[in-house]
Amino acid sequence: MAKQGIGAAVKVAAAGADALRPSAPGLVILIYHRVGGHTASAVDLTTAGFDAQVGELAASGRLVTLDEGIARLEAGAVADWPVVLTFDDGTTDWVSEALPVLARHRAPATFYVATDFIEARRPFPGEGAPISWDGLQELVASGLATIGSHTHTHALLDRVDGPSAAGELDRSIDLIGERLGVTCTHFAYPKALLGSPAAEAEVRARFRSAAVAGSRANPSDGDRYRLHRTPIQVADGLRWFRRKASGGMRLEDSARQLVNRRRYAQAGS
Ligand SMILES: [Zn+2]
Known part of the structure; x- marks a missing residue:
């Protein structure tokens, strides 16, 4: 309960900070993990909740594919706040x-x-x-899905050397190609943690885009290998979801990164 209280306070503070320093228009990329609400995970949305969010964005006409979003970034055409939906990891509820x-x-x-x-x-x-x-193939067959890499073993790339990173990336690209017959051109860092310089060089050599943390809109002059993404949690409901879909709630992301860094420091490896 205490944990939820702190989360809510951070959301209110983040909204206040947005009001003081509104974001310039840009490409918003949202991160989902699971849908269905069958687990206790903070990122396992109910199907009805997910439906309300997607319905609202679809009706607004702002939803674009990742490729289109990047093309818009490169063309400097993001004044209308395009939104990309993304999912991480790979669970059965996707299909x-x-x-x-x-x-x-x-x-x-x-x-x-x-x-x-x-x-x-x-x-x-x-x-x-x-x-x-087969489930992933069903997503591909829908014509709605772009399949990207999230490494092979969900490896954090911030402390690995170039060859280890290359192995993780190539294994995942190869499997996606072999099993699904699609070319994998987009990447998202596990835990939204940017790779070491050597790992990042391997990412840049293989993909058209890469995503990190950020909870803010991507400006048209942004680095497409360090795309900001905004995680959507169960606790957001429609209220905070709308803020996030408008490029807001940067402060919540800063708070989460601070907590994550402390956690890794305590883990000591
Ligand atoms: Zn992940």
Whole structure:
């Protein structure tokens, strides 16, 4: 309960900070993880909640594919706040819960997959049943999905050397190509943590874009290999979701990164 209280206070403070320093228009990229609300995860939205969010964005006409979003960035055409939906990791609910909603609203989305979990049928932490390659194929067949890489083993790339990073990236690109017959051109860093300089060089050599943390809109002169993304949590409801879809809530992201850094420092490796 105390934890939830702190979260809510940070959301209110973040909204206040937005009002003082509004963001310039840009490309907003939202991060989802799971849909269905079947687990206790803070990022497992109810299907109805997800449907309300996607429905609102689809009706606004702002939803674009990741490729279109990047093309808009490069053309400097982001004044109308385009929005890209993205998913991380790779759980079964992507096809059972998220896909019907996306299909109903004709909403495109990018799915960043940590391929080892799919290939080895290994569950994600927090009761995350891994999606199958057939399930991913179903997403591809819908015509709405872009499949991206999220490394092979969900490896944090901030402390690895170039060859280790290259191995993670190539394994995931190869599996996506072999199993799904698609070329993987987009990447999202696990835990939204930017890679070491050597790892980042490997990412830049292989992909058209890469995403980190940020909770803010991407300006047209931004680096497409350090795209900001905004995580959507169950606790956001429609109220904070709307703020996030407008490029707001930067402060919440700063608070989360601080907590994450402390956690890693305490873990000591
Ligand atoms: Zn992840």
